[in-house]
Amino acid sequence: MMSANFHFHQLQPDLLLDALESYQIRLESGLMALNSYENRVYQFKADDMQRYVVKFYRPERWTAEQIGEEHQFCRDLQQAELDIIAPLQFDGQSLLQYQHYYFAVFPSKGGRPFSAEQDEHWEQLGTLLGQLHQVGAATTFQHRPILQVHTEIQQAIPLLLQCPLLPAALRPQYQRVLEQLLHTIQQLPAVKWRSRRIHGDCHAGNILTDQQLFLLDFDDCLQGPAVQDFWMLLSGDEMEQRIQLEILTEQYQNFTDFNQSELALIEPLRCRRMVLYMVWLAKRWADPAFPLHFPWFAHEDYWQQQLQQLQQQNLRLQQPTLRLYPYDI
Missing domain, CATH: 3.30.200.70 (Phosphorylase Kinase; domain 1)
Structure with missing residues (x-):
């Protein structure tokens, strides 16, 4: 090895x-x-x-x-x-x-990129993900990870704070905001979600279309909630995201149920991705490809901007959850 x-x-x-x-x-x-x-x-x-x-x-x-x-x-x-x-x-x-x-x-x-502007793409994606999660629920991974937002962020915090590229003057602020994020997530109402095999990294870069949509790169597949394969594709304001979700889930539910309470996981999942992305860069910094392609990671401006985004994310965690039908109680 x-x-x-x-x-x-x-x-x-x-x-x-x-x-x-x-x-x-x-x-x-x-x-x-x-x-x-x-x-x-x-x-x-x-x-x-x-x-x-x-x-x-x-x-x-x-x-x-x-x-x-x-x-x-x-x-x-x-x-x-x-x-x-x-x-x-x-x-x-x-x-x-x-x-x-x-x-x-x-x-x-080869193919063309996924377009959030085309309803047809959302319909095809709903069908594809519905079938994928139907198959994914048939059995469970025995060796792949299980998505655990709180635990993963908790384990990532000391790794991020120990990163030598994090400016020393910002370290206390990072510790404070990361602990706040963790506390906020811990205080959110618990969401019961059905664990199934999912793609895990379903964003526009992993979807192409050649008459029909097709998925690439299952390198990050894991046991997790269905919404993990939805939220990174949503774009625009709240109304636009709701329309996208409605089109997607209408087709999705032809194959398997979607628990709408999972929508409350979107902001915690976004927080998880933000923190784990920084830790990923820190872990890989010894690989020459990373300083070459991510030079901004070593600049104080990047860390200042990320601090502001983490602070904003803490506020988003405390906002009402995106809902498909806001008039439902």
């Missing part, structure tokens, strides 16, 4: 080619790096003249069992005829290994 400070230095072109050729995958074109920081992802054309994508998983992030569950979830969805991109199998195996690296090969499929 590689050390915790590993950052893909050894993943050079010769090793990439050797890894693919070890599974009789021979390239017709060169490897083109795609936009991915957590893993290393490349597109290529094989000697069968088809285009593929290979993803090399960051060592020590997921275990083989956890990646295996990701792949099995994709196969379950594909068998249910959902529009998702699942890894290919070689001699019955989709999780491939070469030296210290786990990797997987996917068919390459």
